[in-house]
Amino acid sequence: MIFQLYSSSASMQLLGWILVFAGLILINEIGRRTKIGGMIVFVIIPAILTVYFIAIHCGAFGGDANPTMAYMDGWFHYFKLYAADIGCVGFMMIKYKWGLGKKEWFKWWPWFIVAANIMIANVSDLESAWAAYNITGDLSGAWWASNEGVFIYGGWWNVLNCIAGMINIFCMTGCIKLFTSNDKNKSDMLWPDMTIWFILAYDVWNFEYTYLNLPTHSWYCGVALLLAPTFANAFWNKGAWIQNRANTLAIWCMWAQVIPLFQLKGTFAAALPRVYGGATEAGITTMDLYEQAIALYNSNVGKTAAAGQAIEQMGITADPTAQGVIAILSVIVNVVCIMVIIKRSIKAGRNPYSNNVFEGTRDFEEAMARAEK
Template structure:
């Protein structure tokens, strides 16, 4: 058991997950299928939100009640959420430049951009994981347990699992192959990275789920499960080679929604907490007295094992093919790669 889903509220919690998953899949389709959809999702909406965020913080400094009591100001103050939102949005814009061959998107050197932006996003999460591990150790020394209160008033339980998963994240960066093997689909709907096959996707999903389970525990039902499965679902069924674009699109759109409507996850009938909170609730005003970190440790080990195996598999194939796995594509014999390439220009 990963989450506390039972009782009268279980139906609402499951409905919330289904709604988020479905909306993410549909929003990704809207964003990827036309230039206008992409411009609206990753140009117009982020610009409007930036003005909104600045207005909130300026007005909060001026002491205006609407800003001081704004849900974004109260509940979404961590550097991580803003970094993730804008890094993911930058990725979406860069992918559109490659897909439509806008400006530097026509150049050969810019093909490495997807690797760079994904690596940056992973490193942001790795830093956050390590931060939680350090804060957990500090709490253990001071209070005798590993609970620490984040800047968003969520109790996190930092431990060795953060370090293990952080290492898995670093390995995951090394599991991205064929950095320059970036293509535009014939129908101009997708930027394709064919060498990013199931091997990487599984390793990434396991690592990222553990990251959210460790560091965003009150959100992971949605940003861990629904948000990770939406792009994987699309890639598996109809968008071969487009997983990284699906992932960036859904991540950016979810971050925008969560930044404006944080209480959907935090304090509504759709809220779900993991089994970590053995007291049965998470209240920032009450230091937890019971904890069940078993699944944090189990998933961290699975995530690390998956990334070690993926990396070892890549090295083995690279040696057999006598190729540099980062300069060259090494999964060309796999069906997913071949289907993706059949879609490429």
């Protein structure tokens, strides 16, 4: 088992997962189908939230006691939210041909925003590996506490996943061959060459990233959040995976920023990953881990052996088996993907980044059938 779904809370954790998965799909549909929906979800609501966040920092809405301030005030959370939302607005500009969206050079924007986000994740993996190395002198594994209030078990798996992430950037092909969907509302920005090859390689890599670096959140942001756009792409929205990925990421970040206790405490608290061996049996919750981790971080001992000592006192024994297995799988899947791309681009005699590579495959042709000519 990758997650510890065998406690008395398992049924509520599963229900919470279903609610998040369904909610992401539903709000994404509202945001993608019309210009008004897109403006509300990705412009008006983020603008209102920006005022709300500023007001909290000025002491309104509970000030320091506000859940956003108390649990989600780190720069990373805000950066992720606004980076995702900027990506969504850029994709809207391309599909509706607004402003810069009319320019041919702006078609590189989706590649750039995805590559930048992958690189940020790669840096997180390297930070975790370095923290572990500084504690043990090797990459065999060590606990440390992050500024997000998460106990992370860093090690060689982080290095492997960073390598997979670097490869994944070069698995994005046909980067400027973007189209608007041919339906009445011009609902989607299509990237036809982003087929199941890239989607699978990305999903495995990104799940491992969340599992390694945001383990107490990965039940939602590593499983439900990744599957929502993949599900939509598979069944009714072929070719628009990257748009849906950005949309659902922004939607989740907004929700998590305003309602952080949903996944930390109470009825729908996230299921714990296997790496926290024995935590569920010992009655340790996601919130217990957060409180201990943030206390260590605030005491400036988060990247010391004190993190491992705190984990041991909670009766938890590190079990990185799943971390290692998925890291190896992440590298394998991405290596296979890039090899297929190299083979197809050589055979076609084309630059794989300014030209399509997967013409003739079912995914590509189904996406092109939806493209505005």
